[in-house]
Amino acid sequence: MGRACPPCSFGKQPMSLAHVILGLLQQQERTGYDLKTECFDDCISHLWKADQAQIYRTLDKLESHGWITCTVEIQHDRPNRKVYRITEAGEAELTHWLQTHYPLPVLREPLLVQLYFSAQLPNEVIVYLLEQELEARQEKLAQCEAIEALSLSNPTASREQKLHRLVLDLVKQREQTYLDWLEKAIATIRSQSI
Amino acid sequence: MGRACPPCSFGKQPMSLAHVILGLLQQQERTGYDLKTECFDDCISHLWKADQAQIYRTLDKLESHGWITCTVEIQHDRPNRKVYRITEAGEAELTHWLQTHYPLPVLREPLLVQLYFSAQLPNEVIVYLLEQELEARQEKLAQCEAIEALSLSNPTASREQKLHRLVLDLVKQREQTYLDWLEKAIATIRSQSI
DNA sequence: ATCTCATATATGATTAGTCATATATTAACA
DNA sequence: TGTTAATATATGACTAATCATATATGAGAT
Structure with missing residues (x-):
């Protein structure tokens, strides 16, 4: 029955990159490459930016927390893709995060x-x-x-x-x-x- | 004649906390404690915030780069203070940084x-x-x-x-x-x- | 006499973010 | 045939930032 992790986030921080990715995976299943190219280079690029390395590592962490799952999709004309989908636990975590007010960030300009x-x-x-x-x-x-x-x-x-x-x-x-x-x-x- | 460091910043980043501290030390000499209490908790608190640990460590780095110097001021009613002052090399670095345009940051709200x-x-x-x-x-x-x-x-x-x-x-x-x-x-x- | 508070600095541990590079597959092109 | 480009994932090394805690001095209060 192993509850893999404490009720909410990883450390003490808002853990926002993880939650941005959860939000994007709730919209639709995606790969790490999709996230980098379609998302952080495009749609929410004005709200958050993320390095490719950090995206893949965050996906690993989210998976180890049971908030997303991964299936490998074999492709014949391209390298295989690891497609990630949000789990019920992930949706619960996201819903909780979405409703939590965080202190105003100090914007470093x-x-x-x-x-x-x-x-x-x-x-x-x-x-x-x-x-x-x-x-x-x-x-x-x-x-x-x-x-x-x-x-x-x-x-x-x-x-x-x-x-x-x-x-x-x-x-x-x-x-x-x-x-x-x-x-x-x-x-x-x-x-x-x- | 040891030039202690490359012409400009430490790594590849804008190195901004170091430059904020250089700016504050150009205004007047200060201790790490002053920086934490008078500055990052007060005057430019809406532009930058910094953890106490990061302030002391950045002061160490700035000193090792020769951009600031430190003298210990003995106090009798309180613990001694390490007073930091900007050097000529530090002023040159600050002046250069102040004139350099950096890409717009993505504000994570x-x-x-x-x-x-x-x-x-x-x-x-x-x-x-x-x-x-x-x-x-x-x-x-x-x-x-x-x-x-x-x-x-x-x-x-x-x-x-x-x-x-x-x-x-x-x-x-x-x-x-x-x-x-x-x-x-x-x-x-x-x-x-x- | 002890406790707490303000002052003052330091460090270990960890997370978050960045930079560079490695690896692999297939298509398209010269 | 070799090169380049797009797709796709992974990892080492590092910087930046945060969190918790340790240490020390002296003033003032209980």
Whole structure:
């Protein structure tokens, strides 16, 4: 009857990568390669990123906890695939995690730290750094809008699609806030009023 | 003439905690305890957080790289302090880091991941999670406004203070964006239109 | 006299994340 | 025939971060 593990997560942490993967496997069965290419390089790439090595190791851990199972699918035109599916125990764990509130993370943004400490730099240098950030943020917003146009704009969206749309709305608004602030900051510093 | 280390950072990473500490030590000399209590528990606590163990170990590494030096200050009413100061090599490294643009980090926010995967949860449960996030974000915004009122509102601000104010503006606006979105999201889900 | 608190530093153990590389299969191409 | 590319998994080595705990000093309270 071996309960393989304590009631919830592995260590003391939110164990979020494991739960992101559980969520993705609840949507549909996937391989490690699928997760890397379709997911972390695509759909939720704006919410979480993960190294390939970490994905495969997390899959091993999830399997050893009994939260997912694996079957090898023989392919004749390509290397075989290890297809992972979520188990009932995994669904229970995911459902519990989804309902648990976690403390706000402190978001580590190099640019903000740099600006915070850049009092001894000349204005032009600061402006150049802000302009590079602006360019990167513009590109990111464009990526978000491309995702929106591609898959989330149909009027007969499912509940799941509506939730994805909500999440994307925040990511877009967050980028827009950043862009507005960058433009104001660049103007302020350019006008020598700092 | 031993150059103790390669031209820039330790490994291949931005090495940001080390640079945050360099920045704080450029402001003024500090001990590990100062960094933990005055800084990461206070001033830039909204930009970076650091564990005490990591602070002391990073100080050791910075010293072994020659970017900071340490002198022991004997105290008679308390345990002795190890006071760290930035070196010229440290200032050069910091100046270089401050001018280097880094790729946008992917911000790992548990709540967004949870919402993304919560299609199978009932609306009330989702709303409850969003309400808890709303409360936490309101408190964080209040903290930001308290910092603003305390130290950043005087009209004769230094260049450094003006830059800190700029950074705080973004942090505040980011929270306001989150709050607006949360209120909209809660209303949308409450109205059953999802 | 002991207990607790604030100050102050250090370290062992573990998890999380990154980087580089190894290995294997088949298709497509030159 | 050999090379490259896409698919697919695995692992060694390392850095970064976290958690728990140990150690020590002196002040103030009980």
